[in-house]
């Protein structure tokens with residue numbers, strides 16, 4: 001009798017991999033361990049690039065910024081409970097910043113978790129993730145993996161992008177299924193982030209308001225950078241002639257030295273403008289909630305807000321012309337409305353801005369270019385400003401307080417999505433995860449400008465950077481502390497709460513793993529060391545000695561700090 005052929009089988013491991021590959025996922029950022037160590041190995045064997053980190057928070061940050069850069073969900077893979085929790089900060093940060101990512105964590109079996117019987121790394125991860133992300137799903141049966149992965153992908157990138165949690169209990173991976181049935185259960189997501197066309201009535205309302213403006217302003221936010229509608233956004237600014245200011249991660253959408261950039265006259269345009277067009281920027285704390293003295297007389301502003309999220313409208317102040325839709329679609333119809341009927345922008349408005357801009361730029365220029373030692377922030381930043389001007393396709397990662405706030409104003413960006421920083425939360429610790437993903441996803445050289453404290457949150461990943469031999473040049477502004485390096489403990493028992501070991505040499509850390517370490521004390525030495533790193537493409541860490549007296553508490557946002565009015569007797 002003919003031998004019955006064994007039915008071809010598949011299993012949970014293979015279905016997860018097939019579902020990710022079917023949907024164009026090419027890279028996973030994670031930390032191995034039970035129950036997902038073999039999943040990572042099998043992903044690698046099936047051609048998915050797997051980048052293994054030293055801490056899940058950094059892998060999660062890498063996945064999040066990969067999502068921002070590619071508009072595909074970045075994937076972070078972790079073990080259960082503590083590994084899952086380590087990934088949660090990055091998942092919450094991604095959701096806050098509207099970056100699409102999926103945190104995939106192995107987990108314990110429901111029956112044990114729900115009876116709280118004390119499993120290895122037992123935790124009700126789905127319940128804990130839900131309040132911190134945009135959507136959360138769990139898959140219990142192998143035949144549901146296709147739908148589960150599809151739902152996670154669509155949730156991450158559709159509408160307002162954000163973080164999604166996908167919970168995969170350990171037993172799911174070993175579940176066996178007929179291969180043909182498995183294949184049929186997979187789902188390729190069609191049109192994951194559908195265009196959201198704005199209503200013609202909303203477009204007309206916005207254009208009428210914009211045409212009535214005597215002092216219009218455009219504010220470009222990271223939602224506009226994310227949209228990848230770069231040419232149309234540039235055309236909107238240039239055809240309308242409306243001055244603009246870019247929020248931090250929108251810098252470079254138009255080159256920062258663009259004639260219509262009002263970045264150097266920010267306080268003037270916020271105070272004196274009459275109609276403000278918000279393009280993928282929220283009126284949150286970063287824009288003083290759209291009210292207060294920074295915004296001039298109360299009621300002196302009319303806001304047009306373009307956002308894919310309808311509920312963002314009126315979040316802080318009344319929005320006179322809400323324009324709900326995806327930025328690409330909205331900018332296209334706005335452009336169509338800026339035709340021969342467009343009145344242009346009154347020249348006294350643009351000349352007022354230009355005068356203010358030139359004054360501020362020359363004031364700033366006087367602080368740059370001093371080749372002094374010990375270096376202050378402006379001396380060091382003047383050198384890095386020149387580096388980016390010469391190498392506009394390099395990606396700048398930036399975190400710290402003074403190191404962040406001053407770099408944002410000094411280092412001009414010339415291309416979109418090249419400045420990656422602490423975003424809406426102002427979170428420390430994104431540095432190395434962002435630097436690794438930027439290098440992996442784009443292949444471009446990365447310059448990470450780090451406060452010494454900020455670097456410390458993710459510094460162990462210098463080993464990861466060396467292991468994958470990534471073109472990352474880390475410059476640590478070593479002012480020996482948080483904000484400054486001068487605090488003392490009034491009792492004399494311990495160092496001050498915000499200072500570090502004096503004379504520390506972070507460059508030795510990079511040498512420990514085979515990278516290039518350099519110590520510099522002047523802007524000229526800094527420029528030479530960064531140029532050498534960029535030319536070599538080798539992992540490099542430059543310890544830039546900064547005067548410990550040079551910084552100010554909390555950079556530009558010291559006013560947010562509560563102060564005690566009670567003087568202890």
Ligand SMILES: Nc1ncnc2c1ncn2[C@@H]1O[C@H](COP(=O)(O)OP(=O)(O)O)[C@@H](O)[C@H]1O
Nearest residue numbers: 160221222223247280281282307308309326327
């Ligand atoms: N493709 C898109 N189209 C329209 N709006 C978008 C798109 N992607 C993100 N957004 C919106 O952009 C906004 C980004 O705002 P925010 O993070 O505050 O930017 P910034 O910090 O640069 O001001 C969010 O409200 C988000 O809903």
Ligand SMILES: Cc1ncc(Cc2csc(CCOP(=O)(O)OP(=O)(O)O)c2C)c(N)n1
Nearest residue numbers: 400401402403428451452453454481482483
């Ligand atoms: C997760 C988290 N924990 C703490 C903090 C609070 C903070 C904001 S900025 C900063 C570091 C500032 O020191 P640094 O040396 O980096 O920069 P510089 O001013 O140039 O000396 C801290 C600790 C934040 N934002 N996030």
Ligand SMILES: [Mg+2]
Nearest residue numbers: 451452481483
């Ligand atoms: Mg510091």
